[in-house]
Amino acid sequence: MRGAPTNAIETSHLTRTFGGLIAVDDLTLAIPQGSVFGFLGPNGAGKTTTVRMLSALIATSRGSATVAGYVLGKQNEAIRQTIGILTETPGLYDRLSAWQNLLFFAEMYDLPSKRAASQVEHYLRLLDLWDRRGDRVGGFSKGMKQKLAIARALLHEPQVIFLDEPTAGLDPESARVVRDFIKQLRAEGRTIFLTTHNLPEADELCDLIGVFRSKLLRLDTPGNLRAGMFGAGTQVRVVGDATRWLAAVRALPFVQQATAAESILTISLAHPDDQNPEVVRALVGAGADIRSVEPTSHSLEEVYLELVENEHASTAIGQ
Amino acid sequence: MQKVFVILRKEFREILQQRILLFGILLPPILFDVIPFIYLQKIGNGTRASSLSIPSLQGLSLHEYSQAVVGTAFSNLYILLSMIVPSTIAAYSIIGEKSNRTLEPLLATPVRRWQLLAGKMLSALLPAVLVTWMSGGLFITELAIFTDANVVAHVITEGWLILFFAGTPLLGLIAVSVMTAISSRVNDTRTAQQLSIWAIVPVAGIILGELSGQFALTAQVAIIADLILIPIAVLLTWGAAQLFQRENILTRWK
CATH class of the missing domain: 3.30.70.100 (Alpha-Beta Plaits)
Incomplete structure (x- = not known):
């Protein structure tokens, strides 16, 4: 049964190991509905593994989680139905047109054919791709592909959206369009789990930030993080x-x-x-x-680097 | 089943957009139809009979025997065709999806594993069976037109028909399952296709046995062969399904 969640995502001691390697260690967090959560961490920190667990793509080793009120591991199909995901690479079918790509995914998300077509049209227009709907995606620029992949993640109007580096490689204008779009999604009450290396972007968009390196190093608002770190x-x-x-x-x-x-x-x-x-x-x-x-102003970047370097130093001492 | 059809439609759209793949699908059956046509045309009254002694061809005249040897050799290639074509499609369908990194967004949808696997396998199997049967049908027509009256009955035997219609879908399924397994370890379509050739070797061996007169492809032999193929196909499909899990694809596939 699905409850009425106040938190869109809750994890308790979530852990994932690969053989002897602990990719995600004892992750406990609560992300309120309608907020943007920034998940920051260096490459190989376990961010993708966390997103894959929360989107019911891979199993957990220990711990529990609920996503949009559904219990991970028990209601995986419902979770996949409720969430939208933008993976690290757009992952679009290059030989199909923008329209065919989106229509395929709309149908995979069980949208009836009329609604599927109207949703595809809505998002293609919204992201300024309508005029290129019949063109093969293989000929699209990186920015256009990224926008199309974002549209794909939203076709079924998910309440929880995982965005992995949504503005990576985009020109400043396209990146601004995507950031404004994320703000619009938050205004609509959607919860966004944002993985990014772009710290100014995280500062601008996020209500809550988790700094992560296999384990959660800090979880707070951007303002509190800055104040807590440097006073x-x-x-x-x-x-x-x-x-x-x-x-x-x-x-x-x-x-x-x-x-x-x-x-x-x-x-x-x-x-x-x-x-x-x-x-x-x-x-x-x-x-x-x-x-x-x-x-006194400290950037989120200073806070992030301080946290990650401190953790790196303490790990080195521990070894 | 709705999603299986959605996947199938997407797969067919992609196949139709790939000229190299279409070429790979259509070339073998075309060759298999054109080559025997040329041979059968060229076999005249003066042609020497093959030294092979094939039990099922006993009682034919020298001329009929020559035609029947060519016909029998090629009739067996249609059995192999059902393994060659789906391997080609499955290589592009699964490895192509993996190397283009389109699998993860697809796995993130609420599609069930069996739906995705069925869509992928059927998209390789259905065209393969269709192409094999059409090509085989054309071959039978060629035989009927270009050979002497007795030859068709000696080449297109009950045994061949049983294996052709019941065995080829099973062989196709085996080829697709093997290709799914290969896809989990290999990242490019050419290597996968080269590896999948090994799945054809046992079947080719059996065909060679028939051609060399070791045994005749009677109805009984064909039924036994089909009965043997069923558990093999089921087992390999089950194995492919085990490999085709979200967890495996995202964490263990190379």
């Missing part, structure tokens, strides 16, 4: 050498850490929004001329 803070640009004002800043009891480089003071604070005014007052009181005050 919140403020950068103050002053006139002249900033080291002169370090003592005044460090004298404030709530300042966790302060460093100076050229004309910039970098100050770690627990609650920057509340504490910034007092920092500014202290600096002005000490005689500093302030040019600007900005929150």
